[in-house]
Amino acid sequence: MNSVTVYVTNTCPYCVMLKNFLTQQNIPFKEVNVQEDPVQMHYVISQTGQMGVPQTEVNGKWVIGFDPNSIMAALR
Numbered sequence: 001m002n003s004v005t006v007y008v009t010n011t012c013p014y015c016v017m018l019k020n021f022l023t024q025q026n027i028p029f030k031e032v033n034v035q036e037d038p039v040q041m042h043y044v045i046s047q048t049g050q051m052g053v054p055q056t057e058v059n060g061k062w063v064i065g066f067d068p069n070s071i072m073a074a075l076r
Contacts, residue, residue: 002075004029005057007044010036014066015054021068027075029056 004022006029008015022029034041034053044055048062056063058074 002027003057003059004071004075005032006030007032007034007040007053007055007057009034009053012053018054018056018066018068018071021066022071025072027071 004027006015006018006022008019008031010033019029019031032040034044041051045051047057048055048064050064052065054066056071058071061074063070063074
């Protein structure tokens with residue numbers, strides 16, 4: 001079973017594109033809104049050094065930005 005967590009904000013168009021992509025591929029994911037949860041925002045920054053979203057944690061690997069190819073590769 002794959003573990004996919006998508007870190008998003010309320011105003012990020014790429015976050016919407018990423019969630020739509022995962023939904024179209026029938027890939028279940030957990031959504032975490034870092035805009036509403038500063039603790040999670042600090043977690044993401046501590047893991048990747050990046051503040052931008054979307055960031056996706058796939059089976060313990062991080063994919064930064066809207067990058068469907070890297071997400072699919074991490075799921076393999």
